Amino acid sequence: xxxxxxxxxxxxxxxxxxxxxxxxxxGIRRRELMLTTATTLLFSTNSxxxxxxxxxxxxxxxxxxxxxxxxxxxxxxxxxxxGAAVEALVDRLIPADPQTPGGKDAGCAVxxxxxxxxxxxxAEGLYMRGPFAEGTPQQGxxxxxxxxxxxxxxxxxxxxxxxxxxxxxxxxxxxxxxxxKLLSGLEKGQVHxxxxxxxAFFELLLQNTREGFFADPVYGGNRNMVGWKMIGYPGARYDxxxxxxxxxxxxxxxxxxISGRPEWVRKAD
Amino acid sequence: xxxxxxxxxxxxxxxxxxxxxxxHELAGSGLNIVAIERGPWRDTATDFPPAYxxxxxxxHIRHDLFLRPAQLTMTVRNGVNETALPMRSWxxxxxxxxxxxxxxxxxxxxxxxLPSDFQMKTHLTERYGEKFLPADMTIQDxxxxxxxxxxxYDRFEYLCGTSGKAGNIKGQIQxxxxxxxxxxxxxxxxxxxxxxxxxxxxxxxxxxxxYKPFPQPSGxxxxxxxxxxxxxxxxxxxxGFCEWFGCGNYSKASPQxxxxxxxxxxxxxxxxxxxxxLKINLDNSGKRATGVTYVDTSGNEWEQPADLVLLCAFQLxxxxxLLISGIGKPYDPRANEGMIGRNYxxxxxxxxxxxxxxxxxxxxxxxxxxxxxIDEFNGDNFDHGPHGFVGGxxxxxxxxxxxxxxxxxxxxxxPQWGLEWKEAVAKNYLTSYEAVTHGGCCxxxxxxCDLDPTYTDRxxxxxxxxxxDFHENELKMSQYLTDRLAEVVQKMGPxxxxxxxxxxxxxxxxxxxxxxxxxxxxxxxxxSSALNRYLQSWDVSNLFVLGAxxxxxxxxxxxxxxxxxxxYWTADAITSQYLKNPGPLVHI
Ligand SMILES: Cc1cc2nc3c(=O)[nH]c(=O)nc-3n(C[C@H](O)[C@H](O)[C@H](O)COP(=O)(O)OP(=O)(O)OC[C@H]3O[C@@H](n4cnc5c(N)ncnc54)[C@H](O)[C@@H]3O)c2cc1C
Ligand code: SF4
Numbered sequence: 091x092x093x094x095x096x097x098x099x100x101x102x103x104x105x106x107x108x109x110x111x112x113x114x115x116x117g118i119r120r121r122e123l124m125l126t127t128a129t130t131l132l133f134s135t136n137s138x139x140x141x142x143x144x145x146x147x148x149x150x151x152x153x154x155x156x157x158x159x160x161x162x163x164x165x166x167x168x169x170x171x172x173g174a175a176v177e178a179l180v181d182r183l184i185p186a187d188p189q190t191p192g193g194k195d196a197g198c199a200v201x202x203x204x205x206x207x208x209x210x211x212x213a214e215g216l217y218m219r220g221p222f223a224e225g226t227p228q229q230g231x232x233x234x235x236x237x238x239x240x241x242x243x244x245x246x247x248x249x250x251x252x253x254x255x256x257x258x259x260x261x262x263x264x265x266x267x268x269x270x271k272l273l274s275g276l277e278k279g280q281v282h283x284x285x286x287x288x289x290a291f292f293e294l295l296l297q298n299t300r301e302g303f304f305a306d307p308v309y310g311g312n313r314n315m316v317g318w319k320m321i322g323y324p325g326a327r328y329d330x331x332x333x334x335x336x337x338x339x340x341x342x343x344x345x346x347x348i349s350g351r352p353e354w355v356r357k358a359d
Numbered sequence: 360x361x362x363x364x365x366x367x368x369x370x371x372x373x374x375x376x377x378x379x380x381x382x383h384e385l386a387g388s389g390l391n392i393v394a395i396e397r398g399p400w401r402d403t404a405t406d407f408p409p410a411y412x413x414x415x416x417x418x419h420i421r422h423d424l425f426l427r428p429a430q431l432t433m434t435v436r437n438g439v440n441e442t443a444l445p446m447r448s449w450x451x452x453x454x455x456x457x458x459x460x461x462x463x464x465x466x467x468x469x470x471x472x473l474p475s476d477f478q479m480k481t482h483l484t485e486r487y488g489e490k491f492l493p494a495d496m497t498i499q500d501x502x503x504x505x506x507x508x509x510x511x512y513d514r515f516e517y518l519c520g521t522s523g524k525a526g527n528i529k530g531q532i533q534x535x536x537x538x539x540x541x542x543x544x545x546x547x548x549x550x551x552x553x554x555x556x557x558x559x560x561x562x563x564x565x566x567x568x569x570y571k572p573f574p575q576p577s578g579x580x581x582x583x584x585x586x587x588x589x590x591x592x593x594x595x596x597x598x599g600f601c602e603w604f605g606c607g608n609y610s611k612a613s614p615q616x617x618x619x620x621x622x623x624x625x626x627x628x629x630x631x632x633x634x635x636x637l638k639i640n641l642d643n644s645g646k647r648a649t650g651v652t653y654v655d656t657s658g659n660e661w662e663q664p665a666d667l668v669l670l671c672a673f674q675l676x677x678x679x680x681l682l683i684s685g686i687g688k689p690y691d692p693r694a695n696e697g698m699i700g701r702n703y704x705x706x707x708x709x710x711x712x713x714x715x716x717x718x719x720x721x722x723x724x725x726x727x728x729x730x731x732x733i734d735e736f737n738g739d740n741f742d743h744g745p746h747g748f749v750g751g752x753x754x755x756x757x758x759x760x761x762x763x764x765x766x767x768x769x770x771x772x773x774p775q776w777g778l779e780w781k782e783a784v785a786k787n788y789l790t791s792y793e794a795v796t797h798g799g800c801c802x803x804x805x806x807x808c809d810l811d812p813t814y815t816d817r818x819x820x821x822x823x824x825x826x827x828d829f830h831e832n833e834l835k836m837s838q839y840l841t842d843r844l845a846e847v848v849q850k851m852g853p854x855x856x857x858x859x860x861x862x863x864x865x866x867x868x869x870x871x872x873x874x875x876x877x878x879x880x881x882x883x884x885x886x887s888s889a890l891n892r893y894l895q896s897w898d899v900s901n902l903f904v905l906g907a908x909x910x911x912x913x914x915x916x917x918x919x920x921x922x923x924x925x926x927y928w929t930a931d932a933i934t935s936q937y938l939k940n941p942g943p944l945v946h947i
Contacts, residue, residue: 182776304764331597
């Protein structure tokens with residue numbers, strides 16, 4: 091019967107029967123929790139522990155998890171050759187024009203490199219159990235390859251293809267119009283790479299290149315907010331109350347990123 | 360082996376919208392309540408403060424606030440003769456994870472269903488005759504009426520502080536509101552949000568065509584509001600990082616901004632986070648739940664005995680847990696038997712893209728639920744006789760975001776990369792607009808959920824398999840709604856526009872909505888429903904199943920106002936009837 095039961099003892103005296111610390115996680119553990127994805131939590135045994143919340147909100151000072159800023163510097167995932175090829179690729183997908191730099195100068199290759207070196211690259215969090223069968227297009231990507239592995243495999247295959255087709259030249263060495271033809275061929279599934287799915291690679295590369303062009307500069311791409319300036323997007327602003335009813339008028343303020351604007355924060359170098 | 364914990368009165372599986380509402384309502388009765396939530400605790404100040412909440416890559420593209428498929432996913436296929444394969448990453452819908460559930464990252468479009476939606480089968484049969492409905496369509500009446508639910512809708516909206524304009528107060532049609540809505544007892548708690556340029560133009564065009572446009576009811580608040588629990592929300596700043604994001608301003612109605620601060624103060628309430636319920640336990644008779652078994656992050660299993668089990672894990676996981684736990688009989692479409700998994704339905708959306716010269720829309724000035732809509736083509740608000748389909752949806756200009764990875768529209772035929780793409784994006788970003796339709800989805804004999812024969816989760820439990828495709832009725836509906844929408848858009852004066860009606864087959868890789876419905880539906884009879892009119896399991900009377908799981912089919916609106924109303928409806932039934940006399944509340 092539900093009624094007239096003695097109240098359950100408070101979590102502090104339930105003792106060893108309870109999953110974990112009686113109060114909420116400590117500041118440090120809380121921080122770990124924020125920085126790690128739910129999956130790692132689930133699969134690792136001691137990074138984060140189940141929590142109990144009772145009596146008050148489990149508020150902790152400075153417990154937020156802002157993104158970690160990507161720093162310029164050498165490749166973290168790509169080899170030098172891979173990095174050069176990706177720079178050339180992103181610069182054809184988004185070429186420079188008189189107003190706006192291309193993918194390379196916008197930092198798209200650096201963005202992709204850092205993404206592949208992290209949890210995105212390893213497909214952490216995705217369902218990667220077998221069997222791996224090919225399905226209908228509506229069933230989505232069924233490949234066992236992580237994004238990082240797909241890049242490695244496809245870049246090697248692309249290099250091989252280029253050297254065989256263009257008299258020993260790599261992708262970076264062929265003229266722009268040949269690069270474009272090759273990319274078109276990959277997009278349409280007309281160019282076949284040996285040992286890699288060229289079309290799937292093209293789609294992934296295009297998606298990641300756009301990410302590098304338009305994501306917050308904190309991730310290493312969209313350098314100097316060039317992608318946002320190109321379209322007139324004010325970025326990470328958070329309050330438009332004064333402009334919502336200014337119809338058909340261009341918003342006057344320049345973009346800001348999560349870490350502010352270069353003019354504000356980058357002077358110390 | 361699971362270690363057994365001291366018993367509690369009530370265990371709640373999942374601390375999202377319905378779990379929070381039930382916990383708060385039952386806490387007043389003095390029962391000891393334990394809520395078990397598989398995801399982390401989430402707070403505005405720590406998880407999505409306005410310092411970095413506005414991160415499209417992290418939250419929208421990389422799905423930071425959502426469940427990870429590695430933890431649990433489902434398999435999908437379009438028909439009974441296909442082999443289902445796992446959703447390895449999310450696409451068509453976004454399963455929630457963490458305290459607040461979908462309430463954290465929803466848009467907060469807060470719609471009531473039409474009175475006739477609750478009696479869809481009876482209403483349509485009376486108006487058009489039985490033969491008008493396709494033979495394999497399995498729509499049903501709900502077993503509860505709009506009038507019964509009205510006070511519950513009112514409570515959910517006053518909890519949230521919903522911003523809107525009433526169209527019908529106690530039968531009196533109100534200028535500026537939705538004249539088709541069911542009668543409501545009083546005005547919305549707060550006035551409508553301010554409208555940007557696009558919705559304003561849409562409303563003008565619609566009005567000129569004789570329609571009655573009105574502001575979409577929004578859980579992004581137009582002004583500060585203190586709800587009956589004493590929790591205060593702030594005004595929305597039209598930040599444009601709403602759907603898929605948590606709100607850094609405390610201005611989107613969510614369990615965090617409306618209930619949890621009050622709930623955690625209740626001495627008889629406790630939440631356990633990062634604990635995933637693996638199954639509901641039954642006694643030997645199979646007719647009584649004894650509690651749940653869950654696993655914590657160290658991999659330890661615990662058994663939590665309880666007298667009353669409230670399944671609040673979201674539609675998909677409710678159905679999965681029922682199937683895994685062996686509650687009721689799994690649905691078999693061939694034999695047309697069994698109630699668990701039956702009548703799975705979804706939502707049918709479409710859009711019209713329009714490209715203008717000399718109009719600046721500032722798409723980034725947006726909120727999850729802002730917009731101007733018309734309801735002339737929803738439910739049975741128009742005569743379906745000449746059209747050969749049933750159902751409908753609302754449509755309008757709903758300005759949810761101008762985030763550049765999601766919202767850089769280019770006219771059809773534009774290359775996807777290269778200089779031409781770049782120029783087209785730069786040219787059309789501020790000056791293009793997308794209007795949308797949001798249509799219902801009927802239920803069918805061959806659209807259902809069961810356990811997958813092949814794929815398992817990390818514990819070896821079978822994944823849930825979804826078998827679903829759009830039927831001709833819905834595709835015709837989408838075409839018709841999109842055509843009507845395009846007429847209004849055309850009147851807004853674009854240089855060109857493109858209709859994008861929903862077409863088959865159902866594609867699980869393309870985001871549509873997270874409005875999955877059904878699988879354990881409510882009704883008047885255990886032969887045609889899994890739950891009675893109070894969302895109590897017919898099979899296990901100390902188990903209630905909350906959420907859109909109970910919808911016999913989906914209406915042409917977003918589900919959560921109705922999900923919230925049903926949560927109050929169930930809470931009332933438990934406190935006023937069940938606790939006095941635990942057992943079945945409906946006898947057949
Ligand atoms: C991007 C997005 C936009 C949306 N926009 C709208 C909108 O504008 N209007 C609208 O009406 N609706 C909208 N929705 C839908 C809305 O979020 C849901 O209808 C609502 O949250 C459902 O409430 P619920 O209580 O059933 O589930 P939820 O609020 O999702 O809560 C379920 C909880 O259960 C937990 N859980 C699940 N399984 C387990 C388990 N085994 N053990 C422990 N815990 C578990 C989950 O982690 C989650 O916290 C949207 C949803 C999404 C994802
Ligand atoms: S649009 Fe409004 S309600 Fe939504 S996240 Fe931004 S401030 Fe919050």
